[in-house]
Amino acid sequence: MKITVTAEKPVDEKMAATVTVASADVDKAIAKTYKDIAKKYNFQGFRRGHAPRPVIDGIIGRESVLAQATNDVLNAIEPMMLEELDVTPVGRVNFGPEDADPEFVAQGADYVVTATIGVRPSAELTSYDAPEINLPPEEATEAEINWQINQLLSYQVTYEDVEEDRAVEPGDIVSVDVENVEGAGHLAGKNRMLVLDGQQIPEQLQEGIVGMKKGEEKAIEWTRTHVHEGEEHSHTFSVKVTLNAIKKAVKPELTDEVAKKFGYDTVDAFKEAVKEEIEGDKKTTIPNLKEDRVVEAVGKLLDLETVPEAYQNEIFNELASEFLAQLQRQNVSLDMFLRARGLKSDDFIADLRVQAEERARQSLALDAVAAKLGVEVSDEDVRAEFEKAGVEDVDASIKEWKDQGRLPAIRDSIRRTKALDWLVENAKVNVVDEVAERAAAAEKSEDAE
Template sequence: MEDALNITVKPQEPKDGVLTAQVTVPAADVDAAIAKTYRDIAHKYQFQGFRRGHVPRPVIDGILGKQAVLAQATNDILNDLEPMVLNELDIVPIGRLEYPEEPDTLSAGIDYMVECHMDVRPSAGLTSYDAPSITMPPDEATDAEIELQINQLLSYQTTYEDAKLERAVEEGDIISVNIDDVGNGGRYAGQNRMISLDGASLPEALRNGLVGMNPGETKDVSWEEGDSTVKLTLTLNSIMKAITPELTDELAKKNFGFETVDELKAAIKEEIEQDKVRSLPGLKEDRLVEAVGKLLDLEEVPENYKNQIFNELANEFLSTLQRQGLTLDTYLGARGVEAKDFLNDLHAQADERARQSLALDALASHLDIAVSDDDVRAEFGKARVDDVDAAIDEWTSGGRIPAIRESIRRTKALSWLVENAEVEIVDEVGERAAAGKKPAKKKSAPKKAAGKKPAKKKDSSKEQPEEPPAE
């Protein structure tokens, strides 16, 4: 439609996850819609004896049929109604609006009424509306965090040598192995490859093949990866041991560019604290969202909502892989992950995100959080769009403003959590070290010591154990 319809929408209470609404289009807008359809037809088709755009209605009715014209006008108006209904109800549905399979057609001079249905999220509460308690690392760098960073730096100086062990390979070992490609295994192949079996992601068949081998032994392994069969020949050279140098002033200067160990530690402390300034606010939000999600008083998230979130997560992930030039099969095969396990994990993530979203909605409702037009304008301003008014008009015409308002409500609810949560400061790295647990591996590249030259390039004797294949 060229102009917004002056519709009225009367929603009913949702039942079994479905909201039904009665939509009324006034007669004036009905007549305008019919007139527009006649004009469109007159411009689109060539009628013999008439100029385009100057075809009387009786001629069009005689050739196309009046009911066909009214059916087209009805279809057009139903398509235009969806974003208007969403804006009117200020709702973000699951999927699209649905109309009767055979809706009534428009009639000139008469109000048009139609019933629409949409799947909606459940309205659930929380078991408690008190801000949850969480733990957070301190703003300052702790001794354990500095020690962890130093150990990571020293690990890049680690060398490996034959442990001369006459036993079979066990989980947790670091090994040197020759891997020959027999078929479709080029990305795994290599001579004298050092591989750590301390939980690194390897294809299960490859891991199982390595564990139990003795130095000098050769073995063939194979497994299905996507549409192909990977075939490798493994020859175990030796079980290796790591030799990590002691941190001294000499090493600090030679390898990291600092005069003393104390200078190196001071630089690491500064870097950690700068990183915390950037990362801790987001970490606090993540932990609060996770905590409030566990308070959702809902036994089961509706399947259609979980599927919607699942599709969003899957599309995000596949887009990331595509930007990296990877396929899903390659990604899964490189990490030894079965497709079913990957999908199960993604479904679990979708369920968790759905619960967290519903929990924030419940909190926003309990706090009676309102979203003003100024809030909406400010949100577009944050996005630095060139023309805020034009952007708002575009989103309004698409029925997407409710999604913006929903996002703002959730953000305000999260801000309330941040302001009111009880936070216990805990040296988490220190506690993990005391418990003998390894820290979670970071996906990003290790950071170099701040403010000084990086460690010198390693020679081949300092090659690190790897997780085949590299991306």
């Protein structure tokens, strides 16, 4: 089937296109529909597949036949139209007049149909100069080495009782016995170590423990409400808590003896190994970090007040699918993930929507840069993309994507990659010891307190 496509310039993120199918192809599509129906159903007096058109028209109805033929034609021309226009649709493509079904195909006549295609918004940047970003140095700094060693030493931390006779405060580490009374078997246990940082246990349980003193026993009860399938459900939890002790973390000082626990004879040898490991990691992390920061910076230059809801929803669905696929590979359900992190589903969705808007803005910004640079995508570029993905049969994969109208999405990705490469190559980089800066800021904050 061959088509002719003309399109108008998009307006309000909608592209209007007119598609024409030659009468010969229309007649073939109608003939195929009659043949498919004749094979699918038994018509009395005729062998399967041999019922003539008048019989089929009399039983099935000519309008029903033409409706099916029209649907088949539309399904066939949609990917061809998207390929011809090189456009990635946002949402579904609509054929025919607004709020009306398209006209049926007719025997012996060209089929002309209009299509409305949702497209990404076109936006400008406030500046097309490559951004200025900060990056850590390629060599390991003293602050980075010390931070990494402190992280390793944290695995050697021991916990000692706080000798001071005082009540529990937020942020404390406590040792408690938790007895389940109702619905909280997952929290029960002897000498449980809890960090009261607002992350590990339910907020109401933490509030109940704060203020307790050593040896004190306390009944704590709370209710959690959630919505499932439109209905609100409440669960009551009740426990008895005995405070055994308030604990403090004691991190060992770095000595040769401690270095030996990590497999090194001296502190100097340990530090040198950490330095080499950091610098080895930086060879891969810094290029990736540079790309991430360039994308983040250019996204902030997008001159667009609000990302259209349709495009934002499209990105949101992509992010959600990626995340659920990742959980599935780990054999973890979304509910398990949320419970393990103490997250509410509404908060998780809200955070995902923020990420979707940010990614949408960054994608549109890269589109704008690609357009400004006049980036073009060749067939060789597309082929290289499939080869890079490691597909077994490149030609077959390209044909499959083309037949499905999905190659425009590949070209979009290539344009953005080329735009990003230009931005990364031309970005101004300030080398900053960020770990040292964070350590100084934390020390200043502690002194202020």
